[in-house]
Amino acid sequence: MLKHHLFWPLTVLGALLLFNLLYAPDFFSIIMRDGHLYGSLIDILNFGSPLIIVAIGMTLVIATKGIDLSVGSVVAISGAIACLTISQGDGQNAVSLVFIAIGIALVLSIILGVWNGFLVAGIxxxxxxxxxxxxxxxxxxxxxxxxxxxxxxxxxxYKYIGAGSLATLPFSIFIVAALFLVASILTRKTSLGLFIESVGCKPEASRLAGIRSKTVMFAVYMFCGLCAGIAGLILSSNVSSADGNNAGLWYELDAILAVVIGGTSLNGGRFYLMGTLIGALIIQTLTTTIYMIGVPPEITLVVKAIVVLVVCLVQSESFRKTLISRWKTRHYPAESEVKQHA
Known part of the structure; x- marks a missing residue:
């Protein structure tokens, strides 16, 4: 059980939730108000939705031994172009205008993903x-x-995308569920997932085996751009505004952390979408915890960085073995010497 890739992420998430429960006994309470569910757990899922979506796309990019540092900027561009389209359109509450804005934003996000894919795979x-x-x-x-x-x-x-509710739950949760389901089916029920992992392990060997490595890399960067575009729509619609300077700021780093915490290696190869989902929930739960306990804003990022560092060290098998070895050497020196001589 200790070697399962989800054991430590689930343990860390459980520890965070337990801490919140002890600190605030009503943390797990969920109430119904005006036909909608409210509570800290609902907020974690709702506010963590953009990060989860970006992290799903980042997982596939990292699986090909790549990285995408532009997702935060794509998030900002997507929200900005959507809000600009709506603000300049006729009939502010027209549903057709919203679909046009969403279409333009997502197409532009895919184009930006294609640009990244062109630089990486093409050039x-x-x-x-x-x-x-x-x-x-x-x-x-x-x-x-x-x-x-x-x-x-x-x-x-447009506001319904990020702030609306469906079946008493935030609509953004259903967007995450749909995207996660599609990504899981495409990568685990078809050969696409195997192609991505093979390109991440040995791109040249994959090419020689008949796999179009460049096409696979193009596809994952396009998908990552699409995910960032969807996240940008959720963020901007949730606050009914677009901030080109701050929207999606540092999302690329949080997404990478979520992928790593979930067990996917930055060296490429095998990836874990479920682990990424748990990793993103850990980061969002940690953010909620920091705000709840009243950590001063000026040291919030420092506290977050320290906790993430501890989480990554706990997950490291080599780090755990080193600690256990040193503990045994300190408490059982004679036994350690016998093993060394043997």
């Missing part, structure tokens, strides 16, 4: 450099779209 540029270009330039593009201002929209159909 052969290192993923961290290729996506760093869009990370920097994309944030500027988002601010150009918003003209350096916060675009505010009052469109109820």
């Amino acid at each position: 052969g540029m290192q993923p961290i450099i290729a996506t760093l270009i869009l990370m920097v330039a994309g944030r500027g593009v988002a601010q150009l779209i918003t003209d350096g201002q916060i675009i505010t929209v009052s469109n109820e159909p």
Whole structure:
């Protein structure tokens, strides 16, 4: 059980939830108000939805031994172009206008994913450099779209994406569930998942075996861009505004942490979507915990970094073996010497 890839992520998530329960006994309480469910657990799922979606796309990119540092900028661009389209359209509450805005935002996000895929797979540029270009330039593009201002929209159909409810639950949870289900089916019920893992392990060997490695890499970067675009729509619709400067800020780092905490190696190869889901929930639960216990805003990131560091060390098998070895050496020196001589 200790060697299962989900054991430590689930243990850490359980420990965080237990701490919250001890600190605030009503943490697990869920109430019904005006036909909607409210509570800390619901908030974690709702506010963590954009991160989970971005992390799903990041998982497939990392599985090919790549990285996408531009997802935060794509999140900002997607929300900015959607809100700009709605603000300049006729009939602020028209459903057709919302569909047009969503379509433009998602198509643009896919194009940005194609751009990353072109630099990485087409030209052969290192993923961290290729996506760093869009990370920097994309944030500027988002601010150009918003003209350096916060675009505010009052469109109820658009607001429903991030702040609406379906069957008493936030609608964003259903978006996450649908995307996770689609990604799981495509990667575990078809050969696509095997292709992604083989490209991440040995790209040249995969090519020689008949797998179109560049096509696979193009596909995962496109999918990652799409995921970032969907996350941008959820974020902007939740607050009915688009901020090109702050929307999606540091999302790329949280997404990478969620993937690593979930057990997927940055060296590529085998990946775990369920582990990524749990990793994203850990990060969102940690964020909720930090705000709940009243950590000063100026040291929030420091506390978060320390906790994430501890989580990653606990997950490291080599680190655990080193601790156990040193503990045995300290408490049972004679036994350790016998083993060394043997």
